[in-house]
Amino acid sequence: MQDMFETEDNYNQTERIDAEGVQSWVTNRLKFLFPYVAEPKLLDNNGRPLFLFYFAVSNNSPKARQLADKVIQSVMQQRTMK
Numbered sequence: 667m668q669d670m671f672e673t674e675d676n677y678n679q680t681e682r683i684d685a686e687g688v689q690s691w692v693t694n695r696l697k698f699l700f701p702y703v704a705e706p707k708l709l710d711n712n713g714r715p716l717f718l719f720y721f722a723v724s725n726n727s728p729k730a731r732q733l734a735d736k737v738i739q740s741v742m743q744q745r746t747m748k
Contacts, residue, residue, distance in 0.1 A: 683713040692718060701726040704738040 683691075689706060696703045700722040707719040721741075725732045 670689065689718055692720070696722050698718060700724055700732050702731050707742060 685708070689708070693703065694705060702723040702725075704721040709716050709719055721734065721738045723730055
């Protein structure tokens, strides 16, 4: 589709993607913005995706990454216990 300046308008073009495609796009975008991004946890309702839980840290130090790993593992462990 061309706009009034006879250039291609890519913003009006849409593409359908599934939940995995959305997850991949968001994960890659967050990894571009943050030095540490934990693997997301998909929260669903009877197999239907509701949202993705992400944990991202802006501090690039090894200690911050280790702490982030501990935090996310603890949160995920508590989530599975319920």
